[in-house]
Amino acid sequence: xxxxxxxxxxxxxxxxxxxxxxxxxxxxxxxxxxxxxxxxxxxxxxxxxxxxxxxxxxxxxxxxxxxxxxxxxxxxxxxxxxxxxxxxxxxxxxxxxxxxxxxxxxxxxxxxxxxxxxxxxxxxxxxxxxxxxxxxxxxxxxxxxxxxxxxxxxxxxxxxxxxxxxxxxxxxxxxxxxxxxxxxxxxxxxxxxxxxxxxxxxxxxxxxxxxxxxxxxxxxxxxxxxxxxxxxxxxxxxxxxxxxxxxxxxxxxxxxxxxxxxxxxxxxxxxxxxxxxxxxxx
Numbered sequence: 008x009x010x011x012x013x014x015x016x017x018x019x020x021x022x023x024x025x026x027x028x029x030x031x032x033x034x035x036x037x038x039x040x041x042x043x044x045x046x047x048x049x050x051x052x053x054x055x056x057x058x059x060x061x062x063x064x065x066x067x068x069x070x071x072x073x074x075x076x077x078x079x080x081x082x083x084x085x086x087x088x089x090x091x092x093x094x095x096x097x098x099x100x101x102x103x104x105x106x107x108x109x110x111x112x113x114x115x116x117x118x119x120x121x122x123x124x125x126x127x128x129x130x131x132x133x134x135x136x137x138x139x140x141x142x143x144x145x146x147x148x149x150x151x152x153x154x155x156x157x158x159x160x161x162x163x164x165x166x167x168x169x170x171x172x173x174x175x176x177x178x179x180x181x182x183x184x185x186x187x188x189x190x191x192x193x194x195x196x197x198x199x200x201x202x203x204x205x206x207x208x209x210x211x212x213x214x215x216x217x218x219x220x221x222x223x224x225x226x227x228x229x230x231x232x233x234x235x236x237x238x239x240x241x242x243x244x245x246x247x248x249x250x251x252x253x254x255x256x257x258x259x260x261x262x263x264x265x266x267x268x269x270x271x272x273x274x275x276x277x278x279x280x281x282x283x284x285x286x287x288x289x
Contacts, residue, residue: 025209108142128168164188
């Protein structure tokens with residue numbers, strides 16, 4: 008396989024995507040609500056284990072948790088875009104996939120690959136994995152409707168992480184992680200390194216702006232935190248935090264019941280293994 012893109016092209020394209028990532032992080036900080044840092048997700052029992060923690064440290068820990076969840080989604084979206092660009096250049100690609108849950112579709116050595124891209128190897132729970140399998144099954148069914156009889160292999164590609172080769176074959180799909188995934192969609196064993204370097208370089212260019220916004224968020228909520236959860240000496244009153252975070256007995260269940268009533272009853276996704284998906288070649 009001849010790789011058509013140059014190192015300069017990869018670096019230039021990756022860097023062009025990173026500002027979107029940083030802008031989204033800053034926008035998330037500006038839209039942050041006090042309830043996200045001071046509400047039910049504070050986990051006081053975990054926070055109270057270890058050294059003494061100040062109100063500012065508590066808010067910074069909460070902010071870090073909120074951003075971690077947000078960043079996971081952002082990184083996944085940016086890397087999906089980069090993967091599509093590199094795969095299109097290396098193997099031609101087949102345009103934007105129309106099947107639900109499929110991020111890449113391309114042909115290599117006479118085999119059509121349907122790829123669902125996720126962040127890391129531990130990206131989902133059992134119901135989310137079942138949903139991905141359902142999406143694979145549906146995509147294969149749509150492809151077969153066009154009287155196409157060629158071999159199809161479904162792939163769960165993870166942008167980072169490692170997985171032993173013995174664990175890659177999941178029966179109805181392949182799971183490729185990190186360097187293995189990026190080499191699979193590009194034919195380039197070194198592309199993994201070429202992606203991470205420009206992402207880090209570009210991200211650091213706006214780090215001062217991001218850190219400044221983090222400080223503003225903590226400053227804006229620290230007085231509210233002290234009034235709710237600190238004693239007159241400015242020490243955290245863990246008893247007050249425990250009272251607020253779990254809620255009164257039965258409160259959580261009642262709230263969940265109301266939510267279910269509003270949404271209506273929903274059946275869980277089918278637990279059956281999808282059929283019609285070609286097994287990976289040994």
